[in-house]
Amino acid sequence: MAPTGPFRLVTVNTAPERAKRLIGRVVEDVKDQYTIIHIANAASIDEVRQTVEEAQPNVLFTASMWTPEEAQRIIAIAKEVVPDLKTFSLPQGLQVEKGPDAVVEYIKEHLPAVLG
Numbered sequence: 001m002a003p004t005g006p007f008r009l010v011t012v013n014t015a016p017e018r019a020k021r022l023i024g025r026v027v028e029d030v031k032d033q034y035t036i037i038h039i040a041n042a043a044s045i046d047e048v049r050q051t052v053e054e055a056q057p058n059v060l061f062t063a064s065m066w067t068p069e070e071a072q073r074i075i076a077i078a079k080e081v082v083p084d085l086k087t088f089s090l091p092q093g094l095q096v097e098k099g100p101d102a103v104v105e106y107i108k109e110h111l112p113a114v115l116g
Contacts, residue, residue, distance in 0.1 A: 005035030007086075007115060010055050012048060012074050013063035016041040018100075023061075025104045026111075034115060048074050052081040059115070064090040064103065088114045 013019035023038045030036065036059070042051040052060070060078050062071040071089040079085050088110060095103050 003031060003033055003035045004115060005037075007034060007036045007059045008055065008057040009036050009038045009059045009061065010051055010057040010078075011038065011041045011061045011063065012045075012066070013041055014043055014065055015063075016043055018095075019063060022100055022103055022107075025100075026107050029104070029108055030111060034111065042074075045070060045074055045077070048077045049081060052078045052085075056082065057085065058082070059086045059088070061107070062087070062089040064092055064094040064096070067092055086114055 009023065011019040011023060019041045020038060023036075027036045027038065039057060040051050040055040042048045060075065062074050066074065066089070068089070075085075075087045075089070078087065088107070090103060090106060094106060
């Protein structure tokens with residue numbers, strides 16, 4: 001079966017290089033199931049609207065440094081631009097408490113529900 005996609009992904013992460021690296025690992029690990037293209041990262045809540053307008057993603061991930069309230073705000077802003085956007089928020093503190101491998105595994109575990 002051919003992979004599902006392509007999915008155009010924007011991440012919201014204050015550490016763009018880390019976001020790129022982690023998403024790169026996820027993309028590589030799931031390439032048989034999904035085609036995911038990491039097209040942009042917004043490094044702050046203030047950058048979300050412009051990034052989403054320019055990139056026109058169909059998926060947005062918020063990183064684990066955001067509080068649930070911040071993640072909700074990011075998603076609300078993004079959905080004003082792309083109403084049918086699929087979104088996924090990592091639990092706050094996951095990267096700090098469990099490290100990058102846990103983040104990659106958590107994303108892979110939840111991808112089928114997100115990309116459904």
